[in-house]
Amino acid sequence: MAKQKVIVIGAGVAGISAAMNLSRNGYEVTVLESREFVGGRMFSFTDGKTGDVIDNGQHVMIGAYHSFLGVLDELGTAKLLEPQKALQVRFVDKEGQSSIIDTSKLWGDAGLLYGFMRLNSISKSEKFRAVLFFLKLKKGIRGIDNLTVRRLLIDNRQSENIIVRFWEPYVLATMNTRIDSASAKLFVDVLKKALLSGSDNSKMIIPVAGLSELVAPFGDWLADRGGVVKANNRVEGIIIEKGKCIGVAREGGENLYAEYVISCVPPFALEKIIGYGINRKLLNTNTQFRYSPIISVYLWLDRDITVDKFTALTGMKSQWIFNRRSITKAAAESVEGYPGLVQVTISVADDLSELASKEIAELCHNELSKAFPKAKGSELLHHRVVKEKRATIIQDIATVNKRPGAKTGISNFFVAGDWTDTGLPATLEGAAVSGVAASNEIIRNK
Ligand SMILES: Cc1cc2nc3c(=O)[nH]c(=O)nc-3n(C[C@H](O)[C@H](O)[C@H](O)COP(=O)(O)OP(=O)(O)OC[C@H]3O[C@@H](n4cnc5c(N)ncnc54)[C@H](O)[C@@H]3O)c2cc1C
Structure with missing residues (x-):
């Protein structure tokens, strides 16, 4: 019997997890991704000036991420993770008390x-x-x-x-x-x-490589099982006929047809797809959310300034500091000219989003110089600030109660993503769980 076809829109963690589950269960899966790489909101790139591989934001996992860790296990990249033995975190305040x-x-x-x-x-x-x-x-x-x-x-x-x-x-x-x-x-x-x-x-787990490496084998994994990832393929809309979804329209490409479609894009991207002409009443799913930014500040310094691989910071704008030279293997080897490389994370960074990158970098450098004795008098050689303005949805009372499940009003069109109702926050694990939930809705009908 011919395999049933499923189109997965978006190759972030939710899309990857949905596609893998479907493929394992005998479906022919086509993943359409608008960008040229997979991974969605977790990705890495090379800093032009220093040659260091950096992430769009340091991602931290915990042992309870069973679904996401399962995905990496199957892709063979779990070896790029460093788990703690048990939870261990140092907290440092603005006066340097630890x-x-x-x-x-x-x-x-x-x-x-x-x-x-x-x-x-x-x-x-x-x-x-x-x-x-x-x-x-x-x-x-x-x-x-x-x-x-x-x-x-x-x-x-x-x-x-x-x-x-x-x-x-x-x-x-x-x-x-x-x-x-x-x-x-x-x-x-x-x-x-x-x-x-x-x-x-509860133990924390950090990647020892750039984030993109964690999901890089996904395309080959899917191809080995008869599926395909099509990068640079933006979905413009879904095609509805007699109340059912029969396929998707691609920007600058032919329409693609399938028995089932799963949207694994964030709500603002789904809004655009709906704007293509879907009857909202028929779709019957909530896509109205507000977003919270995360700013990641990379500071290249003339010295190594922290003792630990990561530290929680309290009472400052800077919230977490990660020592990239001691975390990632490649960064440890590329110290020449730039001995220190740290990344500061600032969640809920709305009050800083509009500041110039240089100002943000100097603010963080000043805070660190007061909190870490080794940073006092250090020279800031280079900086890079990544502003993810829609890093996650805001997870307040009103929102959490309005997150939709995988099913929509269209019986063969499902939604997944970290923003959907998984009972978990909008995280890598939430995304992975949502992908399994949406794909299971299809598998259950087999
Ligand atoms: C800076 C930062 C730090 C974070 N830190 C952590 C952390 O420490 N721990 C943690 O667990 N989580 C963290 N997160 C959250 C985590 O990255 C997300 O929860 C997760 O990656 C979301 O995955 P997703 O698949 O739901 O969505 P996405 O990753 O957004 O994937 C959606 C995909 O769909 C594609 N797409 C969009 N529109 C279309 C279209 N029309 N057609 C085709 N493709 C389309 C996008 O290009 C993207 O690849 C962080 C996020 C950010 C931004």
């Missing part, structure tokens, strides 16, 4: 509690109240659908000090949304699946 959470000393929850109790930036009573909060979360917490993270934390007697020094970095990193509006429900789900689910899930 404290570390190290959960590796004991197993499971005991390790988390032990690590937490040794954090020296928070008082004994703050630790005690945080532990009570953890226990409450473990038991299950209800009635939080309409709460913000800040309200939840205050209601659970978390002080401003522990909010700034512990909770805020966690929320910014996982939800790219301010704690004053971030959804408490999503936050609690994340804590339960990640921080409170043992060291295998």
Whole structure:
């Protein structure tokens, strides 16, 4: 019997995960990607001046990313990841005071509690109240659908000090949304699946290569199974006949036809596809979202300035610092002329988006010079600022309750992407899970 055809629009993580699941289950998959490379919002490129490979933004994974890590395993690139043994993060404040959470000393929850109790930036009573909060979360917490993270934390007697020094970095990193509006429900789900689910899930994982390398084998993987990735193929619209989707229209190309279509593009891109003339009532899916920027600041310096591979920064505009020279293998070898290379991440960066790159780079360099003794007096040799204005959707209360599922009003047209309703934040794992969910809707009908 001839294989059923599926068109996947977009070769980000959601599209890759959907295509792999379909291909494994005997479908003929065509992936249409508007750009010339796969990976979507996770990609790397070479900095012209220094020759260093840098990412559009440092991506961090955790052990709980089962779906995304499964994709990399199958593509054979999981070896490009460096997992921690257990969660270990140093926090540094703007005066350079440092404290570390190290959960590796004991197993499971005991390790988390032990690590937490040794954090020296928070008082004994703050630790005690945080532990009570953890226990409450473990038991299950209800009635939080309409709460913000800040309200939840205050209601659970978390002080401003522990909010700034512990909770805020966690929320910014996982939800790219301010704690004053971030959804408490999503936050609690994340804590339960990640921080409170043992060291295998909570440990952090960082790539030791540029992000594009992680997904580079995807085209060959699909071709080996009879599918194809067509890069530089922008989908303009979907073609509807008698209430069903029969294919897609491509910019400057012929129409393509298939039994099923999955859109794996962000909501603003889906909006354009809908603008091609789809009846919104028929489609019946929400695409109205607001976005939150992430700014990644690469600083090339005359010296190495940090001790750890990465550090959480508190009370500053700079939120995380990654030492690229000690993280990626290629960067470690290309120190000539530029001994230090760090990347600073600023989530929810709306207040900085309009500033010139030089100003942002100098701001971060100044902050680091105060917080890290080795950075004092360092010279900034070169900088590069990547502004991802629509890095993720804002994950506040209103939004989280309005994320659509995979099904639409058109029975053979599905949506996936980190913004859809996976129960997870808009992350690599959310994207991978959404791809599986949408493709399973098709596989279930076989
Ligand atoms: C700077 C930054 C840092 C981040 N850090 C982290 C992190 O540390 N950890 C984490 O888990 N997540 C992180 N994320 C989020 C993560 O990158 C995303 O959640 C994930 O990549 C989204 O994947 P996706 O497949 O849903 O969408 P996308 O990656 O956006 O993929 C959509 C694809 O569709 C293509 N496309 C769009 N329109 C069309 C069209 N009309 N026709 C054909 N193709 C089209 C696009 O080119 C793109 O390739 C970060 C994101 C950014 C920007």
